Amino acid sequence: MTENNIIIRRIWIGIKSVSTGVGQVMFQQSAITGLIFLCGIFWGSYECGTPQVAWGALAGTIAATLAAFPVNTGCSEGRSGLWGFNGTLVGCAFPTFFAPTVFMWCSLVLCAVLSTWVRAGMNNVLGKFHINSLTFPFVLLTWIFLLASRVMDSLIPLNAAAPVSSPDGFSMASLAIYWLKGISQVFLINSWITGILFLIGLAVCSRMAAAWAMAGSAIGIAIAFLFGADASGIENGLFGFSPVLTAIAVGCVFNKPGLRSAIWTIFAVITTVFMQAATNAFLSTWELPALTAPFCVTTWMFLLPACISNGKFCK
């Protein structure tokens, strides 16, 4: 192989790692899935008039992937896309919550880099208990920069216009839209078309994951509606995205699919909705968003007892 070929091959591996990284946000180790997710992000962010979100996602994934080299977490992890997915979410979040200044872009890259290092550190800790950090490095670091922006004038928080209740109310068609938005909100995108693209991306790699994503968003809306959560939150998919991730994680990533694990997963998804409501109320003190914290905490809660004690639930 010539020198040139080696460089081209390395770039090709890099591109695949980044694309797989986007797929790993929903636990799919597939560059094709990552590419479809990326299409969904670009569509949604241009539709919402915030193209910087899509470019942020790309920049964040690349920065996070490159940041893995100095900490040596193992190259197989990198090829599986596990270096980049926290960076993807950081890249979606920063242009959503901050005005697009040069300070925002510097912080975005720094935070994406840190997400890889915090992930390595958290996994060293949580690995002792047979769980991993999920998307929590993204959550933790984004909270830190959002809090910092309260006392640092160079980071300008965007006053997210409170989403208004749609006049459609709860018709069959609008329910379908809220349900698809629950899936698109995993990447902080508010678009039902993006939701369809994400479902296609999931199905390409795992039809079981697509099915659990659909079930997760539906159960999320149902419980939130039943227990009287705020309508605007339901309509914008904000009670859907964490249950979607919990459903995929508990239903078909960390447990073998089956009747027992399906019942277990439904309990986990229902619990995620209460966790979402609680996190919203807790963080309202600082006007912070819950991000995917409800998913992380609930998934840990449902992995710790079953998988460690004797594995009966895992087989």
Added chain:
Amino acid sequence: MTENNIIIRRIWIGIKSVSTGVGQVMFQQSAITGLIFLCGIFWGSYECGTPQVAWGALAGTIAATLAAFPVNTGCSEGRSGLWGFNGTLVGCAFPTFFAPTVFMWCSLVLCAVLSTWVRAGMNNVLGKFHINSLTFPFVLLTWIFLLASRVMDSLIPLNAAAPVSSPDGFSMASLAIYWLKGISQVFLINSWITGILFLIGLAVCSRMAAAWAMAGSAIGIAIAFLFGADASGIENGLFGFSPVLTAIAVGCVFNKPGLRSAIWTIFAVITTVFMQAATNAFLSTWELPALTAPFCVTTWMFLLPACISNGKFCK
């Protein structure tokens, strides 16, 4: 043995496990003690005009005990009552803090079930450090549902009428009443007669535990009074219940009784009072009750250094 006898025997074991579960709230592995505690709960809740608290305690203990089967934490734990005690407290707390609607009862059962699973998970983590989850699963989950109720209209928080200072002030007789209420508040009951019943229940199983409960509540009142804590809190036993639990746990459950461990326990009990005040101030932001968190945190604080390093305090 006939088929019928086996069923009857199983039911009998179940009843004993549930009753022992109530006893384990104060670390007593005794069905008789549990039964006396349950009498105290029924007396106190009917006296206060909130009978649903007693029935909630019963329902919570049963739900939590049944929830242990799918996670397989070991049947000896079940017979020792360790499956149910978090459920007992969930069952006391929900009807105290929420209006008695069908949503409250559904949440109560869900939360009691979750308490057993969270306990199994937390013990898998904390066991590595030779401590256990104590009543923290109850604390954590009750906080989550209380926070959720802020944004979910179907869970209606009861606006606990602020307890008023009694006109008796600090006479000898009224001090005795506050002291007994400190013991009854372990189960969120505000009744000195219940306090006496709880002491009897403790003494039946362990006179040492009864003695430490009495000492804990007394030290709690003394330190709270000395450092100028709010009178209404003192008068309703709210500075007593966590010190009571710390005293029993550190004084005669996790350490062998003796002079050295007695001095250690007195430090732990005093620290619990400051922890109680700090937790009250911290949680006032969300108007959340401290529950038994001050006991859990302080007990961990006093178990971690002594028991792991070289066990000199434990012998």
Added chain:
Amino acid sequence: MTENNIIIRRIWIGIKSVSTGVGQVMFQQSAITGLIFLCGIFWGSYECGTPQVAWGALAGTIAATLAAFPVNTGCSEGRSGLWGFNGTLVGCAFPTFFAPTVFMWCSLVLCAVLSTWVRAGMNNVLGKFHINSLTFPFVLLTWIFLLASRVMDSLIPLNAAAPVSSPDGFSMASLAIYWLKGISQVFLINSWITGILFLIGLAVCSRMAAAWAMAGSAIGIAIAFLFGADASGIENGLFGFSPVLTAIAVGCVFNKPGLRSAIWTIFAVITTVFMQAATNAFLSTWELPALTAPFCVTTWMFLLPACISNGKFCK
């Protein structure tokens, strides 16, 4: 050796342990360094008109050192000054935040004693992940007593007059003063002369540590200024002290000095500034000071991935 000589020798070891304890606040195992630090504390606290801070530091270190005997954490730790340093900081903090009443002095001694026990417990936990508790026992306990003072009238919080922006602004001379105050604020002292004394103390034991302290405070000011943090905070060294500690810890205590670890340390120091801003915003809800929490959390963050995974950064 006569009986008398043994007693004198023991007292001498005790004095050295206490003095080394003061040095260990900045990771220096040297009684001389501790003595120079103590001079700095006395100078600064008398200069600021709060002599009780210096006497508190002395009392806290002695109490914390004596408290180690019952928990048996190993006598070599004691001779290294590791028993006392949390107590030093407790002793600086209490007279800074509370009015000098008898209740304050009792709480100071209790809290200093507890700091040694909490350190022993936290190290038992964190040791499993190859990190240690740093100054977090001091941070945690001081927060608890500050929170407790909100509901306990006997602990009177001092309403720290909000530090005003100096009219000098950002001239070269004033920048040097802010930079030195960043170093003195490690012990909660607001005096540039004390900052110089602390640098001398560091250089006596380790010139590398002194260099990193200078770099840490400078980077702290630069990033805080660049990202628009509040001027009064910068001018009083409040964005300097945590970066100073991070720089020493990550730069030359837990990693071997070198180019790779120097780059790693600069990332850590920059991250500490954002962590400081975030902690300030988070704690403003309860009007609590950040203390050295930003240093602890950021240092853990940068020690966990590098040192555990394969140690490549540590050599």
